[in-house]
Amino acid sequence: MMKTSLALLGVLLCTLPLSAHDAGRRVVAACELTTATVIPSGRENSAKDREYAIRVTNSSPRAVALPRSPNFGWRVESLRKKDWRFKAEGGPVRRISADDPHIVVSKGLSGQSENMVEIAPTHGETFLVYLPEVDKALQSDSQFSHYKLTLYWAASQELAKVTPTVLPCGLTAEWIVDVQRMPPPK
Numbered sequence: 001m002m003k004t005s006l007a008l009l010g011v012l013l014c015t016l017p018l019s020a021h022d023a024g025r026r027v028v029a030a031c032e033l034t035t036a037t038v039i040p041s042g043r044e045n046s047a048k049d050r051e052y053a054i055r056v057t058n059s060s061p062r063a064v065a066l067p068r069s070p071n072f073g074w075r076v077e078s079l080r081k082k083d084w085r086f087k088a089e090g091g092p093v094r095r096i097s098a099d100d101p102h103i104v105v106s107k108g109l110s111g112q113s114e115n116m117v118e119i120a121p122t123h124g125e126t127f128l129v130y131l132p133e134v135d136k137a138l139q140s141d142s143q144f145s146h147y148k149l150t151l152y153w154a155a156s157q158e159l160a161k162v163t164p165t166v167l168p169c170g171l172t173a174e175w176i177v178d179v180q181r182m183p184p185p186k
Contacts, residue, residue, distance in 0.1 A: 026157045028170045030101045033060035034119075036173035038151050041128060049132040054151060054173055057124040065116040065165040070127060072151045076137040079146035088137035093152040093170070103154045103170030116163060140181040149175045 034056065041053040054072070058064055073093030077084040086098075096102045119125050131151075138147055154170035155163070 024106070024157060026105045026154065026160065027096065027102050028105075028154045028168065030103060030172050031167065031169035034058050034064060034167060034169065034171065036151070036153075036171040038149065038173035038175045040175075045130055047132065049130045050135050052129050052131060052134075052151070052175075054127045054129065055124055056119060056127065056171065058119040058121055061121055063118050063120050063165060064167040065118045065163060066125070066127070066153070066167055067159070068115045068117050068127075069129075070153045072129060072131070072153050074131055074134050074152070075150045076134065077148045077150075078141070079148070084148055087147070088133070090133050091152070092156075093154050095150075095152065095172075101172075103152050103172070105154045105156045116166070118165065138177070138179060140179040143181050145179045145181075147177050147179060149177070 036054055036056045038052055038054045041051040043051040045051065056066065071092055073089070073091030075089040075094065076087045078087050079085075093103060093105050096104055117125055134149060138149065151173045152170060155166045155168075160166055160168070
């Protein structure tokens, strides 16, 4: 009995620093009634970064709010032998794992509370963002590559506390693209 108690105490003490380290972490389920899609908008900025258009559609019975400039997390995977394999990811929002659809906000802000956009039921809103790191990850590493870009958004703990109408779940938007490496100039 004593050994079991000491073992449990040891496990508890080992987990204390982990829980203190993740104090700002927020985990949410993926949205079912509010959906998002992503495509390149066709525009570039002066640094030749591609602009992405994320269309958020609210099919829930209540209005929801998102920051006017949400900070998206992203993940790029490449198709290899019928399996999606991790290539790169970044941003303050991610999925917990490839098998778990829950979305976690682990650092940084996912938008400012004073600049919110409200989306009424059965309506949508388009957000335009530049993600220069994504463009680097979408560079073809072979003659022909098949990539999946997934963007994530969820409200941080701070934003969820101060804005009661903020979207309570996490958004996921995917874009699948074929990339062909261009031959070197002659």
